[in-house]
Amino acid sequence: MIFAKQPVPGKVKTRLSPPLLPEEAAGLYGCMLGDVLSRAASLPDVEKYLFYDGGDDALEYFRGSAPAMTCIPQRGKELGERMENALREVFSLGIGAAVVIGTDSPDLPLAFIEDAFARLEQGETGVVVGPSEDGGYYLVGMARLHCQLFRNIPWSSAHVMEETLKRSGDAGIAVSLLPLWRDVDTATDLHRPELRDEGSGAPLTREFLEKWLKRK
Numbered sequence: 001m002i003f004a005k006q007p008v009p010g011k012v013k014t015r016l017s018p019p020l021l022p023e024e025a026a027g028l029y030g031c032m033l034g035d036v037l038s039r040a041a042s043l044p045d046v047e048k049y050l051f052y053d054g055g056d057d058a059l060e061y062f063r064g065s066a067p068a069m070t071c072i073p074q075r076g077k078e079l080g081e082r083m084e085n086a087l088r089e090v091f092s093l094g095i096g097a098a099v100v101i102g103t104d105s106p107d108l109p110l111a112f113i114e115d116a117f118a119r120l121e122q123g124e125t126g127v128v129v130g131p132s133e134d135g136g137y138y139l140v141g142m143a144r145l146h147c148q149l150f151r152n153i154p155w156s157s158a159h160v161m162e163e164t165l166k167r168s169g170d171a172g173i174a175v176s177l178l179p180l181w182r183d184v185d186t187a188t189d190l191h192r193p194e195l196r197d198e199g200s201g202a203p204l205t206r207e208f209l210e211k212w213l214k215r216k
Helices: 022-041 058-063 077-090 112-119 160-171 203-215
Strands: 002-005 047-053 070-075 098-101 127-131 137-142 176-179
Touching: 002 022, 002 077, 002 098, 002 137, 022 058, 022 077, 022 203, 047 058, 047 077, 098 112, 112 127, 112 137, 127 160, 137 160, 160 176
Parallel strands: 002 047, 047 070, 127 176
Antiparallel strands: 098 137, 127 137
């Protein structure tokens, strides 16, 4: 399950303006999105769902950019509500394990996603979470819906992961942690050498950043 937005200037990656112009920030987001969609498409034996933010224009855009994925609008006011509703929707289809990712980690190793599914399908844990360096998480997976992990969480803060673990502990939910990974959220992240490595698996993002840094 990929959570995504249409790359519209002024609507995506606003924390990167400056140093990026709004049009550049949208261009970078489009590259990150393209890398994430490409990597996800290569996952074998996995149903792919794209939950998009927006109306008919966004639906048309994603039907063109992700034709092999089922496109469903996000429902809810804030991120937690949207993820809860999305997971409820896919579980209603009889799916036994679901994993949610965003588009902020274009170089996320596929092995992390495969590992998340393996842990869930083997009954090793009830919830899998991939912690990010900024205190949030880049992935959450479940074998059934745990609503308490999405409600009243301080989203877009450095305490998301901390509060998620606290909630799961209070509820007696077993949580398995994936390796720490990184997001592209701030101006500092634009200079990460890992993103410009040819082996990053995010060629569109790498090309954008190389060209942007040369123009500076």
